[in-house]
Amino acid sequence: MKQFSAEEKGFHGTIKAVVEIDEAKGQINKVWAENVTPNTIGAAGIATWLEKANQTKSVEIDAVSGASISTGALRKAAVTAANQSKVLSIKENVDIVSGASQSGSNTVKAGIPEPANYPLLKDEITEYDVDTYENEFDVIVVGAGGAGLAAAATAAENHASVMVIEKQGIAGGTTNYSGGVIQAAGTKLQKETTQFQNDTPENHEREYMKAGEGRVYQDLVHDFTQNSPKNIAWLAKMGIKWTNVYGHTEIPYAKDYFADRIHVYENGGASGNGIILTQHLLNYALDLGAKITYNTAVVGLITNNTDNQRKVIGVVTEGTNHQLKYLKARRGVVLATASIDQNLDLAKDLSPQHYEDVKAHHCWSVPTDQGDGIVMGMSIGAAITGFGGTIDFDARTGNGTDDRVPTIPSIFVNGNGLRFVNEDSTYAYEFRAIFNQEKQLDKPTYQIFGADSINEKTSPWNKESLENDVKSGLVVEADSLEELASKIDVPAVNLVNSVNTWNKNATNGNDPEYGRTNGIKAFSGPYYAYRNTPGNLGALGGLKINKNCNVLDVYNQPITGLYAAGLNAGGWLGSYYPGSGTAIGGIIHQGRRAAKSILGL
Template identity: 55%
Template sequence: MAGGTVLAQTLLKRAIEKGAKISYDTTVTTLITANDHSITGVKARVKNQVTSFKARYGVILATASIDHNQALAFQYSPQQYNDLLFNTCLSAKTDTGDGILLGQSVGAAIQGMGGCIDFDGKTGNGTDNRVPAMPMIFVNGRGKRFVCEDATYAYQYRAIFQQEKQFKTPTYMIFADSSLQADGAWWTADSLSEDVKKGTVIAADSLTDLATAINVPVDNLTASVTAWNQQASAGQDTEFGRQTGIQALAGKWYAYRNRATNLGAIGGLKINVDCQVLDNFDQPITNLYAAGLNAGGWIGQYYPGSGTAIAGIVHQGRKAAETISTLAAARMS
């Protein structure tokens, strides 16, 4: 076990030790409301039987975002929709925004939609700032550099998505034989040879041939590489402020088409600092809470990276429970 598995197992074990009861294969279908619009429980389908669960103090929605819901992605998040059509989404197939729909059914507001968690699943470029980006540049369909290549992965892929939609062409990572000797190189000579054979990477003896192979203007690609090499030789990226992999490119040339691997969408039910779900007038919906990527607005419209989602999952679940406990104690007193 590693990473999220250890975290989930630890939290699950502790919850059960504290008396939590887990109902698996249970699909919540409806939030039950009282006459004053407060949430009093849920209806759920358990083994094809509809069962009502009473919530004495509150319901916490924590069902992720709209990761695999094409209809909601089309409405709220063009980049997520694009990934669902053309790229790979690694999040659970059951992440379809159910909690968001449940919240909306009782008047909840949504916030922070429009972004997603994209990264390069092959190279991992930008996923960890402790690992340098190898010497390379990104170019758009016009053969021009357009973003800082060692910025956080979600920022890169937002820029990549925008460039590809603007020009209706792919974007590429351009590198050379010299790149393979640098820190952070993602290919060895052998692995690169295999990817060239598969067509994953395009190889060419000259920039002119490479530009022709990827269908970008030769003059633009040449100018982009020349500008990069001049800046790299001086030791500073004056265009985009890149910090790692600042080395000139030389030798045989290669192009790798940028293709997003998706870890899910961001955006969801609007919450306050107590994790209470808010309506469209910023008023708490009594007894309704949200946590993690089911909740929106606390990240923003693009994912900043570095495991930010984990902070929301753990902290907000705990914060919602603390709020429920505090309000319950106040009512009882």
């Protein structure tokens, strides 16, 4: 046996592929990877790719959708290494790595499969249309993101047979890109690590109801907040190690109900750390006997009608061979395919703010988040609710994401040079205000700050990075406010007055205009303007459900056998996203609730 190696740059750094070859037989014996960054989406994809490569004794294995950059790099390195042996001759594709991150480059020719975004069936499929079921399970879960995996794990631990169907090549969905944090009130860790000794799920519920602005259903919020501490404990049982708790930034009209509730696990809290959570859920579910099928889409629901009542009894799937298969669900189907994140047409129809983000390619959800579960539900009469909001934040500044990181001395101004919001409010609240101002005036909004603002410990800029952003045009610089106003095309008198008013009030330590409590300091020139730019992690709104996560029809009646969870469901989040840890907390809870409801628990 001889070993050959080669390296390629992946998403998280250089990956080394090692190929062991039996030159006498002219075949590959074993393939492995080195320098893989642990607890990453790339690592999960690489593990999947290596398993297939070693099963087939081949390196001509497609990259894994959902982790195509890292697995594409490994594939190219493995091909290069294998060709060093001289007994193998494998055609290399030089575009595979760069192409992994380019629109339209996910092709079989490049070794990177297209996402399984297959067209949904336009005709309703009933039991009379099905000659033979490929298989049957107690519970079928559509989508292997956080909600789907939580549903699968809960069903499996209660001795149900479970099939999870996932469009990508790895599990986790957009949950993988999150920090994995979860909001919960009254936990032991919250009491040990914060000043909020007397916080309760009831207080948590009050804050969410206030933030919902009359658009959320209290029974859904109540069920979530009451059970979130139990979900924290359930995940700990799987090996998740919760380490600390922090809070979201201000919701101006809900300050009375605030507490530090955002729970962080070991190696979690940053973008991409959600993979730790999803891998724990996946492994737990698989160990308990759940099954999962990758690179496969559910393209339709199977129904029957008894006593004039529609019931969902299974699903139609389409895999990479484009053959339709029929699976029977003995007890229920859980839709967990997220909201309309990457569906431009539905966003235009249902969610104006989200539409602008998707149109501008600011949405970072996985490409398979097309709203399939919502459309399939609607096709058999399901109601929808909760649309209009979105999970927007500023990826460059991280503003408003963490109460330990106050906004620097600065103000946001609209196209008329006027201040319009509490800049230290939670990120999606302030981005709703940003969106409304930009739509009303058809002009951008800006964060205005001074040279002394970046001296704050929480500043997203230091002197060097600010200079680089000015050179690139990301930030506009001027010696005076009048000059800055001219450069960003706002009325100088308004900008000068807005900054002077802020400085005067900040000198007195308060903000009577918008009630801001953090980062209240005057700032001076040179002055800078940064254009507020959203990064989007998904839409809000989905199928209407009751507290059992049973999907409701347009007459508010349950559709037997059909359940929705997480961001596939609406009515538990309002017109903006109320703070980190809400989505992950909600999807874990509703995934569990849906499975328990199906099983009568």
